Amino acid sequence: MYAIIAMITKYVLIFVIYMFILKIAKLIYQDIKNMTIWEDSKFMNPHLKLLSSIEKADMNAVTEIFPLKNKITVIGRSLDCEIVISDPHISSRHIQIDKVNQGFKVTDLGSSNMTYINDIKIQEPVMLKEGDKILLGSTELVYSEGGKLNE
């Protein structure tokens, strides 16, 4: 008697387990889709782009987007910074980006390896413009005003 029930249920069991797998897969798909939309919205506002060192030659390959939402954004190796970059050549508190009326101002916080914007060492606070390349240690960040979706 049990044998018959077990033999019938085995098909039901497999079916339900695969239903579960499909549901999870669908949720994952939706999650990825939402994530892409979320990522796109980061492009609309002012942000910094981090390029991976391998793909530097190809400007389209962006590793990460850091939106500049706060009034003060500190970038460095320390975990207290708003943007943490674990490059050994970056100081614990390397630069500070202030949101002012005219835009964004970059100040070097006395870093050991200096900060270079467009290959020029900055001695005093500098205003950022579209496409500026900020070099800290061996990491390069590109500033963008935002508003462009598919570059």
Add this chain to the structure above:
Amino acid sequence: MSNYYYVQEKQRRPIVPIHLVALIDLSLFALLSFRSGELNSFFWILGATKIVLTYLTYIMLKKFKMGETYITSIVAMILSIGLVMQLRISTDVGFKQFIWYLIGMGIFVATSSFYHLVHKRMRSIWFFYALMIILFMITQIIGVRVNGAKNWIVLGSVSFQPSEFIKILFVFFMSSFVSNPEALRLKIHDKRIHPKWTLMAMVFVLLGFFVLQREFGTAMLIFMVYLAIVYVFEKAIIFVAINAIISGVGALVAIQIMPHLKVRVDSWLNPFADIAGKGYQITQSLFAIGSGGFFGTGIGLGYPHFIPNVETDFIFSAICEEMGIFGGIAVIVLFSLLIYRGIKICLGLRDPFTKSLAFGLITTIGFQTFIIIGGVIKFIPLTGITLPFVSYGGSSLISSFLILGLLQALSGSILREEVFEGEKIHNE
């Protein structure tokens, strides 16, 4: 404002998968109770407990915004299959496994709730290395040899495997290295040695200990996790290559020198040459997997007792026999989904320590699953490690739940950051 709309859409999460877990639990435990003759209330109670716990954790995670619910749902499904198989094979062993499951759930809740309180403090690389060495020493001194591996510590009626916890400590150890390599920078005779060579030396010492205790499975696992973390986080590929080559050579030498390693490789290459002796385990496992067909024989209608160590190493073969190859593939796919979610958690983290922690933990689960399933289907030589959440074993379950709890805690930290971001954009 269009950004606000996207935040809304992101928070819509259908609940359906968790109900399917409850349905599976209901069917499986009903089958078990039916099989034991009269409608035995023992299995009904166990089944009800499992369903209640699954729902409770789900509600807790959602209510307290403790991160995503996918990994717990996937593990709940894996556990359903695992617990029922253990109970089917032996009510005693299965019941003990169920008790460990309850303890494990408690550990999961505790870890995922409280990890964020301590995680900034536990980062010292020497602390983790020292802990691992101490555990090794204890095992070496008061350890008990079981099945050829001196890997068990017995305290009264409870026995546990320290290697299950050493593997977690190892991931913490590697993560401390990744986030702060300078801690390992040594100076010998005025020459500054790059930290990664110190790391390599320390890891090989660790592997040496495992080989000494004949724990080859865990040694292989630790090494694969080490290679994976080094490959991802270290810029110089040559370092990875050197490690791989040294260990490859070491393994080949070891196989020639140590007789029981040679036995494992021989019985992997041709188990049927010695079906009654060295190849007995593997051949029985292969026969079982083969007898299952596509949908299996049905729960309770197979012959798992022909396979030695069926509750621990060969549980996967028993699953394949009674739930068919589709059941076995389902288990593999479930673990793959779990690994995917783990990697996704890892990608969403900023801090290098937690990023490496998440990566190392999910890689541990992933490689462990691969090693044991691979060994059981004769894809690679058999090693004695457990299938997470499915194999019988208190230490195995506890360490798997610990890993799950840590991943959940990290997922929770991502969620809390994201919610904060969403609110900020909405308010601007």
